[in-house]
Amino acid sequence: MNALLTSAVAGLTAGGTYALLGVCAVFTYRLVAVVNFTGAAIGTAGTFVLIALFEAGFPIWPSVLAGIAAGTATGVAIGYIMTRWFGEASASTKAAVTVALLVGLIAVGLRLTGGQHPHNMPDLFPGSAFRLAGVEVTIASVLTIGLAVLFTILSNLFLNRTKVGLNLRALADRPMAAELLGVRVQLLSLLVWGMTGAFTTFALMIIAPQRSPNFMTLSLLVVPALAAALIGVFRSFWWTLAGGIALGIVEGLASSIDSVSQYRSAIPFLVVLAVLLWSQREARWDEAR
Amino acid sequence: MSRLVVSNLSIDRAELPVVTSVDLVAKSGAISVVLGANGAGKTTLLEGLSGIIPVAAGSIAIDGRELQKARPGARSREGLAHVEQGRTVFRQLTTEENLHVSLHPGADIAEAYALFPELVQRRTVKASLLSGGEQQMLVIARALLTRPKVLLIDEMSAGLAPVIVTRLMTAVRKLANDGLAVVLVEQFAALALSIGNRAYVMRRGRVVYDGDCAKLRQSQDELHRLYLGGAETSVPA
Ligand SMILES: Nc1ncnc2c1ncn2[C@@H]1O[C@H](COP(=O)(O)OP(=O)(O)O)[C@@H](O)[C@H]1O
Ligand SMILES: [Mg+2]
Numbered sequence: 001m002n003a004l005l006t007s008a009v010a011g012l013t014a015g016g017t018y019a020l021l022g023v024c025a026v027f028t029y030r031l032v033a034v035v036n037f038t039g040a041a042i043g044t045a046g047t048f049v050l051i052a053l054f055e056a057g058f059p060i061w062p063s064v065l066a067g068i069a070a071g072t073a074t075g076v077a078i079g080y081i082m083t084r085w086f087g088e089a090s091a092s093t094k095a096a097v098t099v100a101l102l103v104g105l106i107a108v109g110l111r112l113t114g115g116q117h118p119h120n121m122p123d124l125f126p127g128s129a130f131r132l133a134g135v136e137v138t139i140a141s142v143l144t145i146g147l148a149v150l151f152t153i154l155s156n157l158f159l160n161r162t163k164v165g166l167n168l169r170a171l172a173d174r175p176m177a178a179e180l181l182g183v184r185v186q187l188l189s190l191l192v193w194g195m196t197g198a199f200t201t202f203a204l205m206i207i208a209p210q211r212s213p214n215f216m217t218l219s220l221l222v223v224p225a226l227a228a229a230l231i232g233v234f235r236s237f238w239w240t241l242a243g244g245i246a247l248g249i250v251e252g253l254a255s256s257i258d259s260v261s262q263y264r265s266a267i268p269f270l271v272v273l274a275v276l277l278w279s280q281r282e283a284r285w286d287e288a289r
Numbered sequence: 290m291s292r293l294v295v296s297n298l299s300i301d302r303a304e305l306p307v308v309t310s311v312d313l314v315a316k317s318g319a320i321s322v323v324l325g326a327n328g329a330g331k332t333t334l335l336e337g338l339s340g341i342i343p344v345a346a347g348s349i350a351i352d353g354r355e356l357q358k359a360r361p362g363a364r365s366r367e368g369l370a371h372v373e374q375g376r377t378v379f380r381q382l383t384t385e386e387n388l389h390v391s392l393h394p395g396a397d398i399a400e401a402y403a404l405f406p407e408l409v410q411r412r413t414v415k416a417s418l419l420s421g422g423e424q425q426m427l428v429i430a431r432a433l434l435t436r437p438k439v440l441l442i443d444e445m446s447a448g449l450a451p452v453i454v455t456r457l458m459t460a461v462r463k464l465a466n467d468g469l470a471v472v473l474v475e476q477f478a479a480l481a482l483s484i485g486n487r488a489y490v491m492r493r494g495r496v497v498y499d500g501d502c503a504k505l506r507q508s509q510d511e512l513h514r515l516y517l518g519g520a521e522t523s524v525p526a
Contacts, residue, residue, distance in 0.1 A: 163389070166382070166386055166389055166390060167390060169379070169381060169382060169386075170379045170382060170386075170387075170390040172381075173379040173380055173381050173382065174377050174379055174380075176341060176361070176373075176377075177373065177377040177379065178379075178390065179360075179361045179362045179365075180339055180341075180361050180362075180365055180370070180371050180373070181365060181370075181390055181391035181431065181432070181435055182362055182365035182366050182391070182435055183362065183390065183391075184362065185362060
């Protein structure tokens, strides 16, 4: 029993990261209508700036800030490509473009960071926060989950209480009508890309020490993130949050059971498949009515 | 006093010419009515003016400032407002939030409610739940709050009850009287001609009539001929 709890809790850091990445994916989808496959890669780029500076002997916290700035800039750059050249494209075209950009980012990232070569990733938040039924809950897991909750609350407040948030909701509803009213559509879109870039970078910095810090592995964290977003049907922040955490816990549990542990990276895929099949079923049901 | 001058404007859609060599003027205090059958190119003309689609040739100027290369947002900030066909309210936003999106720093929400008092009691209602007439009022009011010099309105009467259409026409006339230059696109002519000053009739992307509203209103036969194609333009375009 305790062993199961230990492995479930061990999945919390990953769960928090999936949740935050998932919430950022929903945020991006709802506001600028892009299913963004580059989310994790953007954060990875920022994380590797941190690693590079740290390995070069720079102090840790300025390096963290520089890394977040780099992640933000990468997000804005991707956002610029998407709004400038694919603003009018269909949702599926935009998603395909971000897949292509992901492949490009991974290729460039692996080249610059030396492929599988192990890096010295600083553990920003070592140690445990508290004990839960005799099991250590790490600071990293509390932090990623806290960050995901914070992002969800802040983005709700921002969207519902500020003029910029109001313009963003208008933009999400009818981009052309918003632009015709003089709303600074491009600037607002870039703001969305920059904000999600900053948050994902910080989340990836926290989870990186637990994964092999390799550009490709980290960039592919987008798969469980999109699975979480799918649980929230790309609309609900809170369902995405819960879905991400649940995914992490299930992964943790799976890793403790020998017979399934080698397949645990397939879990997000199975979840995606299940959610899609479920939604298809409902669609068919709607048609039948 | 503001003036929109459109010269020799041509617009393509899917590589085919849809608007060809159109000249059009709209002045402060006046309504320029653009008529024409379904598919004549009226919406395309307005979309070219506001920048939703690029123009192939010609120029668009407000008070001498050329706009044909600017993005839609920039044209809006230069004083061009476009009320699109199909009542494009922000569905998820309330009436009042819709008005706040466009609010020019020098404008006041109260102006919108003064023009359409009907909207006051619908302030906190989601725009998707408004009636068609209320939605039309909202998009016109919303455009007004950008403090435009020129207001383009596309088929505001489509699908609405006659009493509401009359209400909207009166409001638009008032806006023109207050100094706006209005371009009013309509498929159904009678009411538009009764409040308009200058009339244009489009057929297959070309302007086939440019003259007084009053004159055209008196001659139903002439109007029919212009809509359907008469002797002088019977050659397929
Ligand atoms: N998106 C589009 N792509 C290609 N052709 C279009 C498009 N929209 C309209 N058209 C064509 O352009 C012509 C003019 O359409 P439109 O400007 O909507 O006319 P109106 O507003 O006068 O009814 C029509 O023949 C229509 O088929
Ligand atoms: Mg039309």
